[in-house]
Amino acid sequence: MRHDGPSLTELLKKKPWIPALLVLGLALLLWPGVEEKKTGEEIATETEQRLCRTLEQMEGVGEVRVLLAQGEGRSGGYTGAVIVCRGAGSSAVRLRLTRAVAAFTGLGTDKILVEKWKSS
Secondary structure (H helix, E strand, O other): OOOOOOOOHHHHHHHOHHHHHHHHHHHHHOOOOOOOOHHHHHHHHHHHHHHHHHHHOOOOOOOOEEEEOOOOOOOOOEEEEEEHHHHHHHHHHHHHHHHHHHHHOOOOHHHHEEEEEOOO
């Protein structure tokens, strides 16, 4: 089989930047991706949002805001929770919210405060 084009050796002599370009391309393909690290506050915010969406599905709760206090470090766990919702005027709703947040966070019920949303 006959090949009429330039040989690989001739091509590399004429264009010496080709090997460097190939090495660079390979290095970029193999370079590990940069993973964004989330702060404890960002993780807590995501957790608070998930918890709000879940609590709002409970009967009689209405609109909810949750604030979770975290201990020092990533493994510090939660040290307290404040829940404000429209339905907190009902003692049954407050009890159910307290139990749900305790189950989710592992907090004792004495570390969870449920308050009624202010009237507009």
